[in-house]
Amino acid sequence: MRESSSGLLRLLVNEVALRHGYGCEEIGGEFxxxxxxxxxxxxPCTRLDRRMARAPRQLWSALIADRLDTQIADLAAGHxxxxxxxxxxxxxxxxLxxxxxxxxxxDVRRLxxxxLLQRVLVDFGDIMAPVTYAGAQRWGAKESDLFEIAERNTRAEGGLDLTAAEIDGMDDVDIQMLYGASDFVTAHVRWLDDYPVVGPWGALLVIPGHTHLLVHPITGPTVFAGTSLLAQLLVAGEAESPPIGxxxxxxxxxxxxxxxxxxxxxxxxxEVVPADHLESLLEIMRRA
Structure with missing residues (x-):
């Protein structure tokens, strides 16, 4: 979405927030x-962006007001x-x-x-509510149980799409993109081996935002070229959306x-600063 459109979206969401006595911040790809x-x-910004993309600009205000006003009011009233x-x-x-x-x-969360943290949310449709430890205690639920339920529900929505990233001059470096029309793309980091993107020594990945993952299967000494290329792609995408990390x-x-x-x-x-164990991995691969 263009910056002018994003600015209007922020303004509309902020208006709804103020009507219900909330403060509003845009943090890590979500309001x-x-x-x-x-x-x-x-x-989630991804959810709002998709909704706005399907509607003429002149209807944005009504869509935001009608849908968000109703759900936020229902949440506040305990409905x-x-x-x-x-x-x-x-x-x-x-x-994540x-x-x-x-x-x-x-919030219920784990490293x-x-x-990089994983957390649990209640998805009401247009809005989500973070699950807190106080809420989990009221339910008599263990943290591990909540993550198990949330992961099972998220995976049941279906897998992500996969495509090779075509980058000029880097034909020998395999970069795969996992993406989908989901607000939970980042959760699939947990199940990366569900996809053909993991090599004998694992995979390198970056999380540019909540829309897609970029992955380099580690199959040999291209690991450092893959690291450099992933870094370039991560930084290049910052202009449109801040990365998760x-x-x-x-x-x-x-x-x-x-x-x-x-x-x-x-x-x-x-500057790309490799961790010590990445250097060790390269030595292991050379010996193998």
Missing amino acids: VLTGAVGGRVVL LDQSRLESVRPLLRTR CSARTKGLIN VAPG RSIYWWRNRITVDIAATVRGSGDRM
Whole structure:
């Protein structure tokens, strides 16, 4: 979406938030509405962008007002039942966010990789509500159970699409893109081996936002060329949407995801700083 369109969308969401007594911030690819008593509402930018793309610009205001006003009012009035786990079980979903995201201290969350958190949300349609530890306690639910339910529901929505990224001059470096019309694309980092993008030594990946993942299967010494190319693609996409993080991750299995490298600066001053274990991996591959 163009910057002017994004600006209008922010203005419309902020107006709805103010009407209901919420403050509004755009953080990590989502609008976060925070109430005076600590209640929060999450509006994924991907979801709003898709809705606006299907409607003429002159209808945006009415669409935002009608749909969001109704759901936020229902949530505030308690019409959207969150009192029992059984009421929200089919609505639980999960996605990833930066560990630097503000306001997560009371949310059900767990560390997936350094700087990368997974959390649980209740998906009401246009809006989501983060699941808090206080809410989980009221339900008598363990954190592990909530993640299991949320992951099962998210995977049941279907897999992502896969395409090879065609990059001029880099034909020998395999970069795959996983994407889909979903607000939970990032959750599929957990199940990367469901897709043919993992090599004998795992895969490198970056998370440019909530719309797609970029992955390089680790099959041999191209690992450093893959690291450099992923860094360039990550930085190039920052103009349109801030990435979930500026790290390149080394996916080994569903339990172990490490930082492979950190990206600093941009443009001519961009620097890719490999982690020590990435150097060790290259030595292992050379011996193999």
